[in-house]
Amino acid sequence: MLSKNISTFIACDCEYEDAQTVLFGAPFDGTTSFRPGTRFASSAMRSESFGIETYSPYQDKDLEDICVFDSGDLELPFGSPERALEMIEERAAEILADGKRPCMIGGEHLVTLGAVRAAAKKYPDLHIIHFDAHADLRDDYLGEQLSHACVLHRCWDILGDGRIYQFGIRSGERAEFRFAAEHTYMNKFNFDGIDKAVRKIGQQPVYFTLDLDVIDPSEFPGTGTPEAGGVSFKELMGAIKEVAKLNIVGFDVNELSPVYDQTGRSTALACKLLREILLYFNK
Ligand SMILES: [Mn+2]
Numbered sequence: 001m002l003s004k005n006i007s008t009f010i011a012c013d014c015e016y017e018d019a020q021t022v023l024f025g026a027p028f029d030g031t032t033s034f035r036p037g038t039r040f041a042s043s044a045m046r047s048e049s050f051g052i053e054t055y056s057p058y059q060d061k062d063l064e065d066i067c068v069f070d071s072g073d074l075e076l077p078f079g080s081p082e083r084a085l086e087m088i089e090e091r092a093a094e095i096l097a098d099g100k101r102p103c104m105i106g107g108e109h110l111v112t113l114g115a116v117r118a119a120a121k122k123y124p125d126l127h128i129i130h131f132d133a134h135a136d137l138r139d140d141y142l143g144e145q146l147s148h149a150c151v152l153h154r155c156w157d158i159l160g161d162g163r164i165y166q167f168g169i170r171s172g173e174r175a176e177f178r179f180a181a182e183h184t185y186m187n188k189f190n191f192d193g194i195d196k197a198v199r200k201i202g203q204q205p206v207y208f209t210l211d212l213d214v215i216d217p218s219e220f221p222g223t224g225t226p227e228a229g230g231v232s233f234k235e236l237m238g239a240i241k242e243v244a245k246l247n248i249v250g251f252d253v254n255e256l257s258p259v260y261d262q263t264g265r266s267t268a269l270a271c272k273l274l275r276e277i278l279l280y281f282n283k
Pocket of ligand 1: 132133134211213214225255
């Protein structure tokens with residue numbers, strides 16, 4: 001008998017019941033302020049993931065030895081951020097209710113809000129670790145509160161002061177940096193102080209959101225809002241190794257835009273990074 005052609009991220013073909021981590025795609029880029037295209041990231045990452053090895057020489061671990069279930073992409077409506085967020089929250093909540101950890105592939109960064117809403121309901125003492133070039137702390141963008149430029153402000157609405165830790169930030173309006181000084185822990189430009197943050201958070205539950213544009217555009221050009229002066233892949237790997245010490249209850253990678261990835265190197269980087277994250281976070 002022949003079997004169905006089912007596309008997953010490489011080696012993420014475990015049974016749902018056995019999986020500790022459940023992957024899903026949130027192909028939404030409806031509020032992207034500059035250059036859209038992130039809706040194609042999850043499908044591009046699945047197909048390009050077969051260009052990387054399942055084995056990590058960094059960790060001497062293999063995706064074949066851990067249990068990740070890829071539940072595919074959500075079919076998100078165009079033109080309704082709120083409905084898209086509801087569907088993302090539903091999916092994340094279902095995974096969390098089953099005692100598993102959601103791993104979401106964006107999409108633009110707004111998708112994070114759906115998963116954070118679900119995680120904060122299950123874990124009222126939730127914290128967020130946020131890697132990004134952009135502060136994403138605007139209260140509104142052109143009058144719209146549900147925008148990828150506002151996503152961390154919306155998360156703050158839920159979590160309040162002192163629960164959001166931001167790293168690598170090098171872009172935003174003055175008001176966002178003032179907001180950060182009062183309400184979040186922000187480290188500009190790099191990952192200095194990540195070890196301190198990890199110690200401070202301890203074993204409280206953490207949602208980790210990784211906007212891939214934190215990486216320098218020379219290494220990662222495939223994104224809608226490239227911002228010069230970013231971190232390197234190696235620096236990011238070091239920071240993720242620190243984050244892995246935390247109690248990560250959910251995470252996402254977002255803002256890969258295959259449309260601007262003419263050479264394919266950004267997608268290849270994102271795939272390798274996701275492999276490393278899945279292996280680091282697997283306990
Ligand atoms: Mn960003």
